[in-house]
Amino acid sequence: MDVLVVGSGGREHALALALGADPAVQTVHVAPGNPGAAHVAETHPLDISDNDAIADLADKLGVDLVIVGPEAPLVNGAADAVRARGIACFGPSRAAAWIEGSKAFAKEIMAAAGVPTAMARVCENADEVAAALDAFGPPYVVKDDGLASGKGVVVTTDRDAALAHAASADRVVVEEYLDGPEVSLFGVTDGKTVVPLMPAQDFKRVGDGDAGPNTGGMGAYAPLPWAPPDLVDDVVARVLQPTVDELRRRGTPFAGLLYAGLALTSRGVRVVEFNCRFGDPETQVLLPLLRSPLGRLLHAAATGTLADLEQLRWQPGAAVTVVVATHGYPEAPRTGDVIEGAEEVDALEGVHVIHAGTSVDQAGNLVAAGGRVLAVTAHGPDLAIARDRVYDAVARIHLEGAHHRMDIAAAAVLGEVNLPRS
Ligand code: AMP
Ligand code: GLY
Numbered sequence: 001m002d003v004l005v006v007g008s009g010g011r012e013h014a015l016a017l018a019l020g021a022d023p024a025v026q027t028v029h030v031a032p033g034n035p036g037a038a039h040v041a042e043t044h045p046l047d048i049s050d051n052d053a054i055a056d057l058a059d060k061l062g063v064d065l066v067i068v069g070p071e072a073p074l075v076n077g078a079a080d081a082v083r084a085r086g087i088a089c090f091g092p093s094r095a096a097a098w099i100e101g102s103k104a105f106a107k108e109i110m111a112a113a114g115v116p117t118a119m120a121r122v123c124e125n126a127d128e129v130a131a132a133l134d135a136f137g138p139p140y141v142v143k144d145d146g147l148a149s150g151k152g153v154v155v156t157t158d159r160d161a162a163l164a165h166a167a168s169a170d171r172v173v174v175e176e177y178l179d180g181p182e183v184s185l186f187g188v189t190d191g192k193t194v195v196p197l198m199p200a201q202d203f204k205r206v207g208d209g210d211a212g213p214n215t216g217g218m219g220a221y222a223p224l225p226w227a228p229p230d231l232v233d234d235v236v237a238r239v240l241q242p243t244v245d246e247l248r249r250r251g252t253p254f255a256g257l258l259y260a261g262l263a264l265t266s267r268g269v270r271v272v273e274f275n276c277r278f279g280d281p282e283t284q285v286l287l288p289l290l291r292s293p294l295g296r297l298l299h300a301a302a303t304g305t306l307a308d309l310e311q312l313r314w315q316p317g318a319a320v321t322v323v324v325a326t327h328g329y330p331e332a333p334r335t336g337d338v339i340e341g342a343e344e345v346d347a348l349e350g351v352h353v354i355h356a357g358t359s360v361d362q363a364g365n366l367v368a369a370g371g372r373v374l375a376v377t378a379h380g381p382d383l384a385i386a387r388d389r390v391y392d393a394v395a396r397i398h399l400e401g402a403h404h405r406m407d408i409a410a411a412a413v414l415g416e417v418n419l420p421r422s
Helices: 010-020 035-038 051-061 069-076 079-082 095-100 103-113 125-138 158-167 229-247 284-289 294-302 342-346 383-395
Strands: 001-008 027-032 064-069 088-090 120-123 141-144 154-156 172-175 182-188 195-198 205-206 211-214 219-222 257-266 268-275 318-325 351-355 356-359 364-369 374-379
Touching: 001 051, 010 027, 010 284, 010 294, 010 351, 010 374, 027 035, 027 051, 035 351, 035 356, 051 064, 051 079, 064 079, 064 172, 064 294, 069 079, 069 095, 079 088, 079 095, 088 294, 095 103, 095 268, 103 120, 103 172, 103 229, 103 268, 120 125, 125 158, 125 172, 141 158, 141 374, 154 158, 154 211, 158 172, 172 284, 182 229, 182 284, 182 294, 195 229, 211 356, 219 284, 219 383, 229 257, 229 268, 268 374, 284 318, 284 351, 284 374, 318 383, 342 351, 374 383
Parallel strands: 001 027, 001 064, 064 088
Antiparallel strands: 120 172, 141 154, 141 172, 182 195, 182 257, 205 211, 219 318, 257 268, 318 374, 351 374, 356 364
């Protein structure tokens, strides 16, 4: 089959790389892609905010499957436009993608489906916000209702900062603070059957020890040596399947990737958020571990045939991903600095350099073009070795002013990730 991946980030580069390794996939196209994707796929210019342009390109290329990567085109109805042309699409309809498009809608679905999540109030003015903050108490959690690339959330013990964040948006969700480690679990679904991937942990804050503001994600690792053995079954049974069932019951089935961001709290698993697409950088850490062919899996989800698919197989060992961010990210990302060493590092055994915010300048240099520039992933026989390898690889890449977290997977390697006791 021929596949078109829509998007230009690290997730799309990682998907293209994994699709290229599936013997059933002949040609991988990425649009618009980035310099990394261009190494592993055919890239095409595309305005991803234009649904007709996406469907036209899929038609023109004659692909058998379209994978819509980012949330913005999904929430904008890109998958509906592709399906209307009779082309199989991995990615939810506009209506189903609303589970990420609106935090208030996500809460409504969870309430209807009985899915455990933080208590929350939707607030439309300062008085409602103040009352909600005082009802839940500190630490305060205030979220923009709409899409904000992971940056619309403030978690703080400073009541004034919480009020100020709320004042910057028309509608916010104020919710109870969830204690306990976070887990990302991805469910591939055709709208009925759910096939879970391996749980991963993402690092959302910019600095070591979870200091500083939230970002799109600074690193990840999998598997999670500290996770309870029944975690995946529990999350499928209590979170992913009921949510998929509820969306189908409403006549808006979700076919694509349902991403559950979870907190393992002292009172059990709680959903922090849903996303309607592969997460970044979890995708970069999970796909090198997946042994089953990716094209076949996503095609089955897009065509309603997941129930017939054999069980997923995984590589032994572990993987760690570290994101290299440009100077000033996330507040004021600087662009144009030259990146050196990325290709040499990508050539190392068991290491992948996935491009996110890169471009090629007029002189032909690879340069930083966005906040999160590269994600470096290393695979190893265990988490400690994968972690050593990834930091060795990152050290060989030079980007002036760049920064990355030094503590990705560190607590897990030391056995210091603790589940709060109930
Ligand atoms: P979200 O965009 O909803 O995923 O939030 C981004 C990040 O903010 C999450 O990954 C958590 O680290 C943090 N966060 C969100 N909601 C809560 C909550 N209720 N309690 C504690 N931390 C939260
Ligand atoms: N890793 C966080 C996200 O993709 O939203």
